[in-house]
Amino acid sequence: MNSIFHRTSVRQYKDRPVEKEKVELMLRAAMAAPSAQNQQPWEYYVVTDREMIEKLSKSTPYTGCAKGAPLVFAACYRRECMRPMFAHIDMSASVENLLLEADELGLGAVWLGIAPKEERMKIVKEIVGMPDGLEAFALISCGYPLHEQKQQDRYEEERVHYIGNE
Secondary structure (H helix, E strand, O other): OHHHHHOOEOOOEOOOOOOHHHHHHHHHHHOOOOOHHHOOOEEEEEEOOHHHHHHHHOOOOOOHHHHHOOEEEEEEEEOOOOOHHHHHHHHHHHHHHHHHHHHHOOOEEEEEEOOOOHHHHHHHHHHHOOOOOEEEEEEEEEEOEOOOOOOOOOOOHHHOOOOOOO
């Protein structure tokens, strides 16, 4: 699990496509995530079309870095899942798995939040052409990192509280 301590948010990419085998491995990792009552609400759109990536990069004030990515995942969830109140939690676990696998494969990626902002969800849904019943959750731009960067150590001992025997 070294990717947990290595993964960073990568926003600049080399002009190099991501191999289909690596895309599938990232999607397999995403779909291996835990979910409430095993509802697995996720669906993913794999976007490599330059025009669509350009549109997605303009979908929110924070998605501009997607413009230079060779690949953007549009993560969405089924509205009619068993436990809709847990869909965002399930999707978060799924996206995190995808990010960790990207790092493991020598790729860089960044999670670009869309949900729960309804107007952003609608814009992404329209750009991608998601059918009724699916809701946009996040965009994940992905590719080979332009630069190496080191992850910050975020551990803060004062935020850990023990109760009982240590």
